[in-house]
Amino acid sequence: MVISRKVLLLNASYEPMNLVTAPKALTLVWRRVAETLELDHGYLIHTPRFAFEVPSVIRLTHYIDVRSRQNRVTNRHRIFARDHYKCQYCGHRGTAFDLTLDHILPKSRGGRTLAENLVTACQPCNNRKGNRTPEEARMPMLTNPSALYYGLEKVALRQAAEIRPEWRRYLFLEVFEEAIFQNNDSAVSA
Numbered sequence: 001m002v003i004s005r006k007v008l009l010l011n012a013s014y015e016p017m018n019l020v021t022a023p024k025a026l027t028l029v030w031r032r033v034a035e036t037l038e039l040d041h042g043y044l045i046h047t048p049r050f051a052f053e054v055p056s057v058i059r060l061t062h063y064i065d066v067r068s069r070q071n072r073v074t075n076r077h078r079i080f081a082r083d084h085y086k087c088q089y090c091g092h093r094g095t096a097f098d099l100t101l102d103h104i105l106p107k108s109r110g111g112r113t114l115a116e117n118l119v120t121a122c123q124p125c126n127n128r129k130g131n132r133t134p135e136e137a138r139m140p141m142l143t144n145p146s147a148l149y150y151g152l153e154k155v156a157l158r159q160a161a162e163i164r165p166e167w168r169r170y171l172f173l174e175v176f177e178e179a180i181f182q183n184n185d186s187a188v189s190a
């Protein structure tokens, strides 16, 4: 079904943001919120009078600062409130005095201090989990907090790239960026 074709949405900076449906993508392009970078060859959406070529990759015309939006909610009490002051591993209900924030993907392994990567945990669960992911520690989370959303989305994007080869060069852009930054760092320290 052409209606359910997925379209890769990039920020104005070419950073992958999300997958949207074909009709949503066409609406964004129609309203000039986004521009088409790649077409989904041969797929058309018909209205009574027109046929629109379905895009495969679109890019926002104006940059959206996702990181600063997320940073605004990276506040201990807001995350406790989001998680209802409950340890997301064992369900223990606590207070701001005895609860901790756990990095779902540990900090030492590149996990960032953003709402999407933080959950409320009691001290014993936090210690037990240590330097592991919930999967590695076999500590499934009680809820699927919005914290997880972004991480899962990235995995979904990588998987999608397997079947949509035209997406590949957009999805791995961040890796290139990191490489560029690292090169710059070493140039400075040299």
Ligand SMILES: [Zn+2]
Residues within 6 Å of the ligand: 087, 088, 089, 090, 091, 092, 121, 122, 123, 124, 125, 126
């Ligand atoms: Zn716990």
